[in-house]
Amino acid sequence: MVANVLLFLGLILTTLFKGKRQxxxxxxxxxxxxFAALLYLPxxxxxxxxxxxxxxxxxxxxxxxxxxxxxxxxxxLSFLLIKLTGVDREVIEKWLYVIVGLTFLSGVLGTGxxxxxxxxxxxxxxxxxxxxxxxPLAFLAMALFAVNMYRKGEKKHPNKLALYxxxxxxxxxxxxxxxxxxAHTLPQxxxxxxxxxxxxxxxxxxxxxAYAMIVLAIISYSLPNMTxxxxxxxxxxxxxxxxxxxxxxxxxxxxxxxxxxQVYLERKFGMDFMTVQKxxxxxxxVLILCATMFATGIVLxxxxxxxxxxxxxxxxxIKE
Numbered sequence: 230m231v232a233n234v235l236l237f238l239g240l241i242l243t244t245l246f247k248g249k250r251q252x253x254x255x256x257x258x259x260x261x262x263x264f265a266a267l268l269y270l271p272x273x274x275x276x277x278x279x280x281x282x283x284x285x286x287x288x289x290x291x292x293x294x295x296x297x298x299x300x301x302x303x304x305x306l307s308f309l310l311i312k313l314t315g316v317d318r319e320v321i322e323k324w325l326y327v328i329v330g331l332t333f334l335s336g337v338l339g340t341g342x343x344x345x346x347x348x349x350x351x352x353x354x355x356x357x358x359x360x361x362x363x364x365p366l367a368f369l370a371m372a373l374f375a376v377n378m379y380r381k382g383e384k385k386h387p388n389k390l391a392l393y394x395x396x397x398x399x400x401x402x403x404x405x406x407x408x409x410x411x412a413h414t415l416p417q418x419x420x421x422x423x424x425x426x427x428x429x430x431x432x433x434x435x436x437x438x439a440y441a442m443i444v445l446a447i448i449s450y451s452l453p454n455m456t457x458x459x460x461x462x463x464x465x466x467x468x469x470x471x472x473x474x475x476x477x478x479x480x481x482x483x484x485x486x487x488x489x490x491q492v493y494l495e496r497k498f499g500m501d502f503m504t505v506q507k508x509x510x511x512x513x514x515v516l517i518l519c520a521t522m523f524a525t526g527i528v529l530x531x532x533x534x535x536x537x538x539x540x541x542x543x544x545x546x547i548k549e
Contacts, residue, residue: 231269238262253322254311257329258304264297280348287343294439295336295406299367302402302443303328306375309395309450315384324374331370335363342414346423354416361414365407368439372407375399388453388461393470394446398438401474405434405481421496426488426509434481445530456537457544465536469529476523480516487512 241262245255272289276282307325311318341357375396386392409431413422422428449466453459460466487509494505 231266234262234266234269238266252318253325254304254307254318257300257307257325261297261300261302261304265293265301268292268297283347284344284349287340291340291343292337294435295339295364295367296332298439299332299336299371300329302398302439303332303371305443305447306371306395306399309391309446310375310378310382312450313384313386313388313392313395314378314382315386316378316381320381321374321378324370324378328367328370328374331363331367335360335367339364342416342419345416345419358414358416362411364414365403365411368403368407372399372403387459388450390461390463390466390470391446391450394442394449397470397474398442398446401434401438401442401477403438405431405436405438409434409481409485421492422488425491425495426484427492428488430481430484430488433484434477437477448534452534452537455540455544457541458537460533460537463533463536465529465533469526469533471526472529473523473526476519476521476526479519480523483512483516483519487516 238259241255241259245251245259248255268289271285274285276285303325307321310316311321338356338360341353342361344353344357376399379392379396413419413427413431453461490509490512491505494500494508495502500508
């Protein structure tokens with residue numbers, strides 16, 4: 230993980246250093262990558278106390294997901310929207326400032342929702358509850374940002390698949406990370422849902438939208454340019470998009486229904502954990518079916534990736 234983040238950071242910084250100008254989009258992306266590398270360190274510190282260890286571990290987990298990754302995602306999203314919609318860079322980067330501001334306003338102190346019941350001071354229940362409630366705003370801004378830029382865009386870019394993945398990343402991350410996160414982040418709710426399948430419901434759709442889809446979007450945009458093969462509108466690519474997204478939404482619903490049932494049976498009625506797992510096992514059948522659909526979509530994406538092949542002579546030419 231460390232090697233991966235440092236390689237990503239090195240490639241971006243080297244590219245920017247050789248570039249003719251440095252933009253706000255590039256700066257936000259670079260700062261996100263730099264903080265992602267630095268925030269890995271607190272999780273490597275050894276502590277004798279489980280409470281202290283958990284306290285700093287969440288600096289890694291939470292501040293990556295709801296802190297620096299939103300900077301990285303915002304930077305990539307801005308780049309893609311500039312290229313795909315043709316909207317002026319200045320307009321897009323003004324939105325980027327709003328996203329960065331909301332991320333730091335809510336994300337840093339929102340770490341408190343991981344501190345509710347781990348043994349730290351009770352003030353974190355108040356701080357975590359208030360700022361966690363604000364966390365969906367950054368993802369909402371990102372979704373509105375993407376949709377508004379698409380509607381304003383005058384440029385009809387032929388790479389529709391990249392545009393689908395870009396808009397999908399913004400919208401799905403808002404639903405998964407924003408709305409479903411808010412659904413169980415308040416301390417009164419989290420007391421019952423913590424460590425249940427409700428968490429898996431939120432985690433799966435959030436990571437799919439905020440992490441995976443934005444990466445698949447930048448691959449879908451950059452790969453045809455790098456290989457010189459403009460395979461923009463393939464049936465395989467469209468099937469990959471819809472099967473993976475429908476499959477993930479189905480998995481999220483299965484986790485959600487099973488999670489709510491688990492909360493009531495296990496946390497409210499006091500039934501044994503394994504007894505509850507048997508009662509909700511039918512939902513795991515649905516989960517496997519939807520996961521199969523999702524995996525099929527990912528396999529099709531990989532097939533489409535390989536169809537682009539190696540760079541052509543035209544793509545390898547260096548323009549003076």
